[in-house]
Amino acid sequence: MYLGIDLGTSGLRALMTDAAGKPVASAEAQYDVQTPHPGWSEQDPGDWITALDQAMAQLQGSPGYSDICGIAVAGHMHGAVLLDGSDQVLRPCILWNDTRSAAEAAELDAAEKVRDLSGNIVFPGFTAPKLLWVQRHEPEIFANTAKVLLPAAYLNLHLTGRHVADMSDSAGTSWLDVGARDWSEQLLQAGHMRRDQMPDLVEGSAAAGTLRPELAVRWGFGTDVTVAGGAGDNAAAACGTGVMAPGQGFVSLGTSGVVLTARDGFRPDPETAVHTFCHAIPDRWYQMGVMLSATDCMNWLGRITGQSPADLTAGLGEELQPPGPVTFMPYLSGERTPHNSASLRGGFQGLSIATTAEDLARAVMEGVCYGLRDCLEALRKTGAEIDSCLVIGGGSKSAYWVKLLATILDLPLQLPKDGEFGAALGAARLARLAVTGDDPADVLTAPESAMTVAPDPLLRDGYEAGYAAFRRRAAELT
Template sequence: MYLGIDLGTSGLRALMTDASGQPVASAEAQYSAQHPHPGWSEQDPGSWITALDQAMAQLQGTPGYSGIRGIAVAGHMHGAVLLDRADQVLRPCILWNDTRSAAEAAELDATDEVRSLSGNIVFPGFTAPKLLWVQRHEPEIFAKTAKVLLPAAYLNLHLTGRHVADMSDSAGTSWLDVGARDWSERLLGAGHMRRDQMPDLVEGCTAAGTLRPELAARWGLRPDVVVSGGAGDNAAAACGTGVMAEGQGFVSLGTSGVVLAARDGFHPDPATAVHTFCHAIPDRWYQMGVMLSATDCMNWLGRITGRSPAELTAPIGDQLGPPGTATFFPYLSGERTPHNSANLRGGFEGLGVQTTTDDLARAVMEGVSFGLRDCLEALKATGAGLERCLVIGGGSKSLYWVRLLATVLNLPLCLPKDGEFGAALGAARLARLAVTGEPPSEVLLTPEIAQVIEPEAALREQYEARYQLFRRQTAERLKPVA
């Protein structure tokens, strides 16, 4: 048996798979983030440990549970867990969607060699600018910081007693030379950090250590359980969907939105605001366009209308029609790809007395789809080619939204059959690779496809015209106010 742990922003999920890779059992535990100031997003790392214990307690007693041989963690990226010399947490973890360090990010991004070595723009959500912010605003905490760990690496420390992280997660710090797959002295120096403050690096599919004896005894597991390097959440999702070679990719309609393409080589193009990161397997990379609010836009509309997302989308049905008259700009928390703006904000345009809640819901789905088209265009500029994509995430349950997205992207979208194919499965697969040493190509398989959604040819020109209008309107919103 193998255990994949998906450490999410709002909860932890543990998935147990058998020797053939089939899911056997899963367990979940929830926690919350705190937002003490506008633009701040923090979390107590202790809540992750509590959630992990709760999930393991739920799994105990499952047939085969005691035969778990490997564990891997997939975690939300970019978070900063600051530890003192005794490995005690110094402050709440600053999360990926925290934007307080926008000024520090711009400063680092303008520093010589930072983009060329890291392969990326320095976004406010990345880890390096967070530490610059701590240095300037919490100097006493910065002075005590002996180690900085990403969320998944903090769970690795809990599991193994070692400071160790994988390449895919570490690529989102702005401290890693993403092409060389190693910490960069130049990047660390630019952020006033040192190599000894970094965890050891391993590939996600190789061993990071073994489970601490006290945890093995408490959880009723064998003493030689291997803990693999694990992965950042999107790299793990790529492992779970079998996206590992050039030409393969997926679109994720989750809380945030992602268009991801696997790459056989290192092809950075920071100016596009595309993320270029190491994959969780050796000698592979991936690139992705990221929008900060995707299905979260529908959650927001639900909160202000008093309806659930399902209630908002049900009256629209499954069949795609022409674009609506209202336009939505999905920038509720700023945007990454392609705008790199922490200050860009969302809104509606084209509302009238006749506008209904259905119109607003349709506009939200269109706006998110146009944002993902922006991501796809940015990926194309790097040379990434996609002829079709898997579509995953909660939004993919809406057939209307998938048809809309296929038409806006002008790309066939493949809906997997019901089952496991996300970050937790990807983590379990990485645990298996660390134990067995099998070739990744024999384990990281693509899921069975239930349906291929083709673009609606009769509506393509209308949606293309609306997308071009959306781009022009967004450009106007980006202009500074005189």
């Protein structure tokens, strides 16, 4: 049995799989995000430990539970957990969607060879600028920082007692030489950091350590449970969906939006604002375009109208309509790909006295899809091509939204059959690889497809014109 842990922004999910990789049982626990100031986003790492204990308590008694022999963690990327010399947390973790370090990010991004070595623009949400911000605004905490761990690596520390992180997660720090898959002395110096403050590096499919004896006893496991390196959340989702080879990819309609494709080499193109990261298995990389607000835009509209997203979109049905009269720019939290702007903000255009809440919901859905089209076009500029594309995330449960997305991307989208195929499954698969040494090609396979949603040929031209108008409006805003 294997255990995959998905440490998400709003909750933790634990998934058990059997020796063949079939899901057996799962459990979830929730926690909150704190926003003490505008643009800030923080979390208490202790809440993750509490959530893990709650999830494990739920799983106890599941068939095969005591036979778990491998564990891996997938976590939300870029977060900064600062520890003192006794591994005590010095301050709340600064999360991936925190934008306070925009000035520090711009400073690092302009430094010599930073983009060349890291393969990426230094975005405000990345880890390195967060530490520069701490140095300038919380100097005592910075001076006492002995280790900086990403969220998944902090859980690895809890599980193993070791400071260890995987390549895919570490690639989002702006301290890793992503091509060489090692910490870069030049990047560390640019961020005023030292190698001894970094965790040890392992591949995501390799063993990172052994479960601490006290946890093994508390949870009712054997004495030799392997903990794998794990992965950043999107790399783990790629492992869960079988996105391993060039041409394979997925679109995630989640809180944030992602268009991701696998690459067989390191081919960065930072000018596109595409992310180029190590994959969770050796000698592979992946690239993705990221928009910071996707389904979160619909959640926002629901909050201000007092309606659920399902109620807002109920009147649309499933038959795709032509572009609506209202345009929405989905930049509620700034944007990464392709604009790299923490200060960019969203808005509606084309409102009238006749505009309804349903019109706004339709505009939000279209705006998010146009933003994902921006991500796809940015990926294409790097030379990446996606021949096979899954659609995952909470928004994929809306038939209308998926048809709209397929038409705006002009790309057939495969809907996986109901079941497990995300980050938790990817983590469980990495745990299996660390224990068995199996060939990743035999383990990291694609889920069975329930159906393929094709672009609507009658509406393709209309949405192509809509996307062109969206691009013009975005150019005015930026």
